[in-house]
Amino acid sequence: xxxxxxxxxxxxxxxxxxxxxxxxxxxxxxxxxxxxxxxxxxxxxxxxxxxxxxxxxxxxxxxxxxxxxxxxxxxxxxxxxxxxxxxxxxxxxxxxxxxxxxxxxxxxxxxxxxxxxxxxxxxxxxxxxxxxxxxxxxxxxxxxxxxxxxxxxxxxxxxxxxxxxxxxxxxxxxxxxxxxxxxxxxxxxxxxxxxxxxxxxxxxxxxxxxxxxxxxxxxxxxxxxxxxxxxxxxxxxxxxxxxxxxxxxxxxxxxxxxxxxxxxxxxxxxxxxxxxxxxxxxxxxxxxxxxxxxxxxxxxxxxxxxxxxxxxxxxxxxxxxxxxxxxxxxxxxxxxxxxxxxx
Amino acid sequence: xxxxxxxxxxxxxxxxxxxxxxxxxxxxxxxxxxxxxxxxxxxxxxxxxxxxxxxxxxxxxxxxxxxxxxxxxxxxxxxxxxxxxxxxxxxxxxxxxxxxxxxxxxxxxxxxxxxxxxxxxxxxxxxxxxxxxxxxxxxxxxxxxxxxxxxxxxxxxxxxxxxxxxxxxxxxxxxxxxxxxxxxxxxxxxxxxxxxxxxxxxxxxxxxxxxxxxxxxxxxxxxxxxxxxxxxxxxxxxxxxxxxxxxxxxxxxxxxxxxxxxxxxxxxxxxxxxxxxxxxxxxxxxxxxxxxxxxxxxxxxxxxxxxxxxxxxxxxxxxxxxxxxxxxxxxxxxxxxxxxxxxxxxxxxxxxxxxxxxxxxxxxxxx
Numbered sequence: 001x002x003x004x005x006x007x008x009x010x011x012x013x014x015x016x017x018x019x020x021x022x023x024x025x026x027x028x029x030x031x032x033x034x035x036x037x038x039x040x041x042x043x044x045x046x047x048x049x050x051x052x053x054x055x056x057x058x059x060x061x062x063x064x065x066x067x068x069x070x071x072x073x074x075x076x077x078x079x080x081x082x083x084x085x086x087x088x089x090x091x092x093x094x095x096x097x098x099x100x101x102x103x104x105x106x107x108x109x110x111x112x113x114x115x116x117x118x119x120x121x122x123x124x125x126x127x128x129x130x131x132x133x134x135x136x137x138x139x140x141x142x143x144x145x146x147x148x149x150x151x152x153x154x155x156x157x158x159x160x161x162x163x164x165x166x167x168x169x170x171x172x173x174x175x176x177x178x179x180x181x182x183x184x185x186x187x188x189x190x191x192x193x194x195x196x197x198x199x200x201x202x203x204x205x206x207x208x209x210x211x212x213x214x215x216x217x218x219x220x221x222x223x224x225x226x227x228x229x230x231x232x233x234x235x236x237x238x239x240x241x242x243x244x245x246x247x248x249x250x251x252x253x254x255x256x257x258x259x260x261x262x263x264x265x266x267x268x269x270x271x272x273x274x275x276x277x278x279x280x281x282x283x284x285x286x287x288x289x290x291x292x293x294x295x296x297x298x299x300x301x302x303x304x305x306x307x308x309x310x311x312x313x314x315x316x317x318x319x320x321x322x323x324x325x326x327x328x329x330x331x332x333x334x335x336x337x338x339x340x341x342x343x
Numbered sequence: 344x345x346x347x348x349x350x351x352x353x354x355x356x357x358x359x360x361x362x363x364x365x366x367x368x369x370x371x372x373x374x375x376x377x378x379x380x381x382x383x384x385x386x387x388x389x390x391x392x393x394x395x396x397x398x399x400x401x402x403x404x405x406x407x408x409x410x411x412x413x414x415x416x417x418x419x420x421x422x423x424x425x426x427x428x429x430x431x432x433x434x435x436x437x438x439x440x441x442x443x444x445x446x447x448x449x450x451x452x453x454x455x456x457x458x459x460x461x462x463x464x465x466x467x468x469x470x471x472x473x474x475x476x477x478x479x480x481x482x483x484x485x486x487x488x489x490x491x492x493x494x495x496x497x498x499x500x501x502x503x504x505x506x507x508x509x510x511x512x513x514x515x516x517x518x519x520x521x522x523x524x525x526x527x528x529x530x531x532x533x534x535x536x537x538x539x540x541x542x543x544x545x546x547x548x549x550x551x552x553x554x555x556x557x558x559x560x561x562x563x564x565x566x567x568x569x570x571x572x573x574x575x576x577x578x579x580x581x582x583x584x585x586x587x588x589x590x591x592x593x594x595x596x597x598x599x600x601x602x603x604x605x606x607x608x609x610x611x612x613x614x615x616x617x618x619x620x621x622x623x624x625x626x627x628x629x630x631x632x633x634x635x636x637x638x639x640x641x642x643x644x645x646x647x648x649x650x651x652x653x654x655x656x657x658x659x660x661x662x663x664x665x666x667x668x669x670x671x672x673x674x675x676x677x678x679x680x681x682x683x684x685x686x687x688x689x690x691x692x693x694x695x696x697x698x699x700x701x702x703x704x705x706x707x708x709x710x
Contacts, residue, residue, distance in 0.1 A: 042657065042665065043657070043661045043662070043665035044665040044668030044669070045668055046673060050668045051433070051437075052433075053430055053432070053433045053669075054433070055437060055502070056441065080497070082499055083655045083657060083665075085653055085654075088557070088560075088561060088653055088654055091562070092561060092655070095562075095565050096564065097561070097575075182676070208670075209674040314670075319670060320670040320673060321670060
């Protein structure tokens with residue numbers, strides 16, 4: 001393509017782009033199409049989104065998308081999962097190949113800016129670089145790791161973060177640089193290094209592959225902030241509200257002790273106005289965010305349970321990943337999950 | 344194709360009996376221990392085998408797990424072929440809806456039958472083209488559905504070895520004639536045609552396949568008018584076909600240039616038109632002498648189909664990688680990659696053997 005055509009095409013994109021400030025265009029498109037196109041991480045992401053032997057997707061991010069589909073359509077099955085790679089996710093979202101990304105995308109300023117024009121309605125998972133050590137070292141904090149041998153991948157932010165952390169705390173460490181993640185795990189497993197560092201969720205997945213997973217602990221410190229959020233295009237306030245309040249409903253439900261098992265009973269018997277509004281017994285919360293039905297939150301919880309139940313089913317201590325709640329706990333239990341009230 | 348114009352080969356004469364097995368074995372041993380250098384190399388190779396084979400055998404066969412779950416695999420310590428078994432059909436059909444798997448199964452059967460039929464020289468008639476022209480839309484309709492009561496399945500749900508087969512067969516089959524036209528165009532005496540073909544070849548060949556696929560899948564929709572969409576798989580197929588054509592065109596051009604000038608002049612002197620000359624004289628020879636180079640390119644392009652993962656198409660290899668993420672089966676990448684290597688090897692080796700066979704039958708004088 002020559003530069004004149006390119007310039008013309010670029011100008012056309014800018015012109016069209018400027019015109020899409022109308023609220024609800026994406027949501028209208030989703031409703032007209034009859035299903036939600038949900039971008040999930042390809043080839044797969046253990047615990048977050050994996051196709052099973054029959055080709056059906058399951059996982060934490062997958063259920064978030066299904067919950068959004070309940071809010072929009074009242075039907076968890078009106079979702080099409082579109083695998084995207086880390087390279088193709090943003091172009092795919094911009095081009096409308098997907099409506100939402102639910103693939104562990106970190107919310108950052110540049111992505112949220114007017115340059116990239118993405119929106120992050122709500123954080124679904126708090127990740128961050130973590131440190132794993134063998135239990136036999138009797139270490140409870142990363143600050144006790146003076147003189148440790150650390151296995152890291154060269155040229156990654158992981159490497160920079162760990163070296164910053166040790167410098168900032170006046171600690172010495174010996175780096176062992178290995179390019180391949182599987183090799184690092186073997187080196188750590190065989191005792192060549194004391195410390196294995198990576199993002200928390202990925203580190204937990206690696207822990208399951210060690211010879212004795214129970215002999216290793218992930219320390220409480222986080223060396224970086226990775227707030228993972230559902231990502232949509234800018235310019236559709238209605239879709240933003242729907243995504244945000246689907247997530248908030250899951251979190252609020254857990255905070256109020258509403259579970260898959262007791263949701264119907266609570267909806268029938270509760271006199272608490274906050275609970276009644278969330279479950280659509282009174283008020284018009286569903287209507288005001290354009291949900292398909294007034295009791296969308298009740299339907300979501302009946303189908304998938306609250307945030308904690310989804311977490312425990314795919315990522316929690318009883319799954320192969322074995323993640324502790326940590327930051328991803330309700331604020332009343334020491335975590336960071338804090339949703340605005342449904343009123 | 345052009346091969347129909349060749350005369351049938353002369354009856355094969357019985358080859359003289361070669362040396363007996365004992366003679367050949369002695370000769371082989373002699374060659375192995377002929378002088379200190381050869382002896383050293385032989386002993387070195389034996390030592391490597393001695394250290395490499397038993398551990399591999401123990402891992403892959405003796406301690407291997409063929410049935411059971413991941414726990415059984417981890418306890419046995421050997422290869423976990425149970426993982427490959429568990430994910431085998433997933434690697435064939437990918438994300439295609441489970442209840443509808445009979446459709447890609449039928450499609451693959453038709454595809455394999457058509458490919459096998461196309462390799463048999465007796466079938467190289469216009470009927471074969473007709474058969475393909477009927478089979479291709481039938482296969483597409485079968486996969487996509489939406490008619491005759493078949494549920495509609497979007498192309499983004501197609502996957503596994505099915506999609507690898509579709510992209511490879513159709514990309515290569517459509518790219519090949521296009522390549523011949525491009526090669527002829529590049530050597531044309533019409534300046535405009537020559538420039539046009541050269542530009543296409545150089546532009547397409549000058550960028551990596553990944554960027555072509557990316558343009559086709561992601562960038563193209565940005566430049567299309569609102570509401571106009573072309574199916575993503577079609578866009579990918581077009582990009583792959585163009586890429587195939589550009590590479591093959593250069594191979595074919597090599598064959599064209601290798602033809603002695605006398606062949607062109609002889610064809611001219613008996614008054615053949617341009618197309619008659621190409622069809623009857625030049626192309627049959629040019630294509631035959633370039634078979635090794637063509638197959639080389641074919642095999643390379645076939646393996647390039649794995650690159651469609653960048654735009655989220657789940658081909659065979661990507662499907663296996665997706666299966667690796669199953670939380671219940673974490674930690675068996677070696678088995679999955681060995682299985683993938685085995686499948687790709689079988690397919691590429693089949694292509695290679697077929698081409699050697701073709702070379703022999705098409706060039707009796709080189710036997």
